[in-house]
Amino acid sequence: MRITGLGHAGMFIETTGGNIICDPVLGPSFFGSWFPFPDNRGLDWEKIGREADFLYISHRHRDHFDPKLLQRYIRKDIEVLLPEYPIDDLEQDIRALGYENITYAPAGQVIERGELKIMITPLRAPSDGPIGDSSLSVDDGTASVLNQNDSHPLDLEKLMSFGKPDAYFTQVSGAIWWPMVYDLPVDAKQNFAKLKREAQNKRAMYYIEKVDAPHVFPMAGPPMFLRDDLFDFNGFGRNGESIFTDQKQFIAHMKELAPQYDGQLFVPGTVVTLDNRELVSIEQTLYTQAEIDHIFDEKWDYLEEQRASRQEEIRAEEAERAEALPADQILAEIKAWWEPLLKKSRTIRLGVGGCVRFRIGDLDMVVDFPRAKVREYAGEECIYWYTIPADLVSTNIRDREIDWSNSIFLSMQFSVGRSGKFNEFLTTFLKCLSVDRIEYVENWYSEQTDQTEDAEVGDWIVQRRCPHLRADLTKTGKVDEEGVLTCSMHDWKWDLKTGKCLTTTGHEIRAQRCPVTEDALRLG
Numbered sequence: 121m122r123i124t125g126l127g128h129a130g131m132f133i134e135t136t137g138g139n140i141i142c143d144p145v146l147g148p149s150f151f152g153s154w155f156p157f158p159d160n161r162g163l164d165w166e167k168i169g170r171e172a173d174f175l176y177i178s179h180r181h182r183d184h185f186d187p188k189l190l191q192r193y194i195r196k197d198i199e200v201l202l203p204e205y206p207i208d209d210l211e212q213d214i215r216a217l218g219y220e221n222i223t224y225a226p227a228g229q230v231i232e233r234g235e236l237k238i239m240i241t242p243l244r245a246p247s248d249g250p251i252g253d254s255s256l257s258v259d260d261g262t263a264s265v266l267n268q269n270d271s272h273p274l275d276l277e278k279l280m281s282f283g284k285p286d287a288y289f290t291q292v293s294g295a296i297w298w299p300m301v302y303d304l305p306v307d308a309k310q311n312f313a314k315l316k317r318e319a320q321n322k323r324a325m326y327y328i329e330k331v332d333a334p335h336v337f338p339m340a341g342p343p344m345f346l347r348d349d350l351f352d353f354n355g356f357g358r359n360g361e362s363i364f365t366d367q368k369q370f371i372a373h374m375k376e377l378a379p380q381y382d383g384q385l386f387v388p389g390t391v392v393t394l395d396n397r398e399l400v401s402i403e404q405t406l407y408t409q410a411e412i413d414h415i416f417d418e419k420w421d422y423l424e425e426q427r428a429s430r431q432e433e434i435r436a437e438e439a440e441r442a443e444a445l446p447a448d449q450i451l452a453e454i455k456a457w458w459e460p461l462l463k464k465s466r467t468i469r470l471g472v473g474g475c476v477r478f479r480i481g482d483l484d485m486v487v488d489f490p491r492a493k494v495r496e497y498a499g500e501e502c503i504y505w506y507t508i509p510a511d512l513v514s515t516n517i518r519d520r521e522i523d524w525s526n527s528i529f530l531s532m533q534f535s536v537g538r539s540g541k542f543n544e545f546l547t548t549f550l551k552c553l554s555v556d557r558i559e560y561v562e563n564w565y566s567e568q569t570d571q572t573e574d575a576e577v578g579d580w581i582v583q584r585r586c587p588h589l590r591a592d593l594t595k596t597g598k599v600d601e602e603g604v605l606t607c608s609m610h611d612w613k614w615d616l617k618t619g620k621c622l623t624t625t626g627h628e629i630r631a632q633r634c635p636v637t638e639d640a641l642r643l644g
Contacts (some may be wrong), residue, residue, distance in 0.1 A: 121263040122521055123287070124405075125390040126168070127160030129269040129340040130182055131289065135260035137236025138173035140201075142256060142267055146189045148430075149182040150531040151436035152513060153350055154343035156183075157366070158415045159426060160388035162406050169193035175219070176201045176240075176256055178269045179249040180210050181526055183343065186528040190217055201225055203242040203254040206558045209522070210252065225539075228278050239282045243271050245562045247588075250523045257282040263288065263548075264393030266331060272323065272609060274591045278332050285399050286334035289386065291326040292370040293341030293363075293529065300353050300361045302433050303537030309361035311321050314362045317356070319611035321373055326376065326596075326608050328381060335399050336374065337386035338367045346427045350532055354423050368416040385412070443517040444510035447483035452542045453517045454485070455494040457553065462492035464558050467565040469546030471626050474503040480508060481510025489546075508534045525551040542624045577605065578614050587627040588612050605629070 121300075124136040125251070126144050133140040146165075156564040175198045177185050195216045202211055204227045208377070211222065225231060225240040231303040234351075243249075253271040258264065259282070266285035273279050299312035315612040328336055342364030345354050355518050356368060365373070371383035386392070389406025404412065417424045445453070472489040477497055484497040509580060513526050520529050525547065528534055552558050578599035586593055591609045599605050603616045613622040616631040 121258075121260055121394045122263070123289070123394075124168075124391045125386045125388050126163060127156035127158070127337070128343070129178070129291070131267060131339075131386075132168055132172070133258055133265065133267075134171075135236050135258065136262060137234040137260050138177055139554040140174040140178045140238075140258065141168060141172040141194065142170075142257075143178055143184040143269060144194070145186040147183070147186065147344065147356075148346075148437060149186070149343075150527065151441070151515075153345060153347060153531040153533060154183055154354055154427070154431065155346055155433075156388070157344040158387050158407070158422075159344075160406075163388055165189070165193045167498065169195065171197060174199050174201055174238075177210065177214070178203070178256070178267075178271065180213060180523070181249055181270070181530070182388075184209070184269070184528075185213065187213070187217055190219075195577065197221055199223055201231070201238065201240060201256075203240050203252065204244055205252040206244050206261045206560050209250070209554075210559075213566055228281070229394075230282070232333055235588045237282075238632055241273055241279050242269070242497060244407065245271060245590075246552070246564060247544065248272070250526050250551055251557060251560065255279065257285070261390055263287070263397055265394070266333065268327065268331075270294075272327075274377050274609065278510040285331065285333045285334045286394055287392060288328070288335065289339050290324065290327060290331075291340035292320065292338040292367070293365050294320045294323075294460060295341060295343070295363070296394060296525070297363075297542070298532055299363065300357065301535050303535065306359060306361065313357065313361050313363050317365055320363070320644070322611065323367065325374065325377060329378065331599045335384065335391075335392075337372075337384055337392070337468045338370045339386050339428045342366055344423060344426055345532070346423070346430050347533075348427075351423070351427060353532065355419060366416065366419070386410070387415075392438065400577055414416060424555065441511045442514040444481055445514045447481060447510075447518065450480055450510065450513060450517070451485055451494070451496065454513075457517075458487065458494050459492060461549075461553060461558050462487075464493075464555070464562070465492075465549060467562050468519055468558075470550050472503070472543055472549070473625065475500045476546060477502040477505040477507070479507045480513045483510070489549075491529050494539060503540060504536065504538045504543065506536050521560060522557060523551040524553065530637065540625065541622075544624050574630070576634060580605070580631050581634055582616065582629060582631040586612070587614075587621070587629050605631070 124132040128145050129143040131142045181631040200219050200222045202222050202224050218424050227242050230237050230239050237259045240254050242254040252423045255271045256267040263286045265287045270291045299309045353362045355364050374383045391402045391403050469489045476487045486497045487494050552561050573584040574593045576595050577597045586607045596608045597605050604615050614629045619628045621627040
């Protein structure tokens with residue numbers, strides 16, 4: 121088996137039963153903000169597309185699903201491996217590009233093509249990508265790999281039922297919450313960014329130790345930001361206010377904490393060869409060692425070179441945007457689009473619990489979640505306030521973009537402030553702007569309220585399932601001496617004395633101290 125790095129989360133897996141192209145992306149993505157790091161344009165995309173037998177897209181995020189690349193390089197009769205998601209947005213996107221040879225992959229079931237065995241493990245919670253993310257397990261008899269990309273599976277036993285992988289490819293640099301776009305002092309941004317990077321490292325290490333594969337290949341980030349207004353947010357940021365750990369930095373972190381694992385760079389052109397369940401070789405076919413050293417050790421110089429050479433791509437993306445609509449038309453369009461969805465969103469409206477202000481060009485607008493109304497701002501107290509360029513919103517209106525996380529918010533081309541804590545219900549609404557999505561999410565939230573089983577975690581009895589994404593807290597939870605529970609899956613925290621979530625609004629937890637036993641009293 122051979123695995124070639126295609127950039128970001130992309131890989132080309134050559135097996136005895138056929139070749140799988142996974143999440144190929146050239147970009148730029150998210151309104152021209154994201155470019156794969158390092159540059160992957162030098163790969164032989166014609167050859168890769170010609171030799172691929174299967175296409176796997178893990179989820180809809182545009183740093184994994186690149187329609188222009190697929191149209192240009194991937195033939196229409198290829199067999200598409202489709203994760204089993206509760207809504208069919210990804211399937212609709214793929215079919216709209218002309219792909220009809222689709223294999224539906226039931227969750228956790230093995231698909232066989234001769235000696236080749238494939239299993240897709242989908243996630244379906246509102247915060248899993250754009251309602252859906254997935255990982256890919258592959259075994260061709262000579263070797264096995266796990267391509268986890270961005271997914272954060274809760275049921276590791278089901279994932280590992282496929283078998284322990286010989287090589288493990290996983291995301292180590294997340295990107296859904298940005299301290300740098302918030303209306304905060306610089307020192308607060310720096311502190312939040314540091315905490316975010318630490319939480320991402322902790323989560324990545326959790327999975328590395330649970331999967332326990334001998335060879336680990338960090339991937340799926342960070343991107344390059346080559347727009348002038350975003351350039352200083354590359355890596356840790358010019359001023360330490362950004363969140364992106366690169367592959368080389370994470371490998372150093374992993375070697376310090378867990379030297380038993382063999383961490384290796386996996387960048388465009390890296391070719392990993394496995395045979396007889398062993399790592400045979402790692403070679404680099406696109407970059408020289410000197411070039412790789414330059415990319416990672418002189419990163420800002422490399423990024424400056426990339427910025428200077430790729431402005432035409434940014435201008436081309438900007439030319440594809442819709443012309444900014446007048447303020448009254450934007451208000452009318454959003455009102456007609458969002459108010460019917462708000463009326464269906466009882467749990468979300470209660471979870472948001474207030475007004476959210478949007479300044480869009482000349483428009484000053486409020487979304488009143490309790491009353492399910494969209495109107496002009498009239499001085500109301502708001503819990504969140506966004507400032508977004510009118511051309512981005514106009515483009516989303518034109519395209520009927522149902523996931524603003526997968527467009528505006530991952531672009532970083534906006535600013536935001538809030539009073540109080542992060543509100544997951546608000547971010548969920550803004551990526552569920554269709555009837556199908558809203559109805560699914562409302563039903564999902566309703567199902568989460570049935571959390572009757574309790575378990576011991578430290579000196580506390582708590583509900584066994586995390587109120588966030590239902591992780592098993594006996595495996596992912598840890599209580600400190602102050603009675604604060606941390607779930608290692610996403611680093612959410614609860615004050616067990618009150619049951620209050622310390623990370624976001626809502627999501628209270630049921631908890632009480634373990635009864636003091638007679639044996640404990642005697643020992644005391």
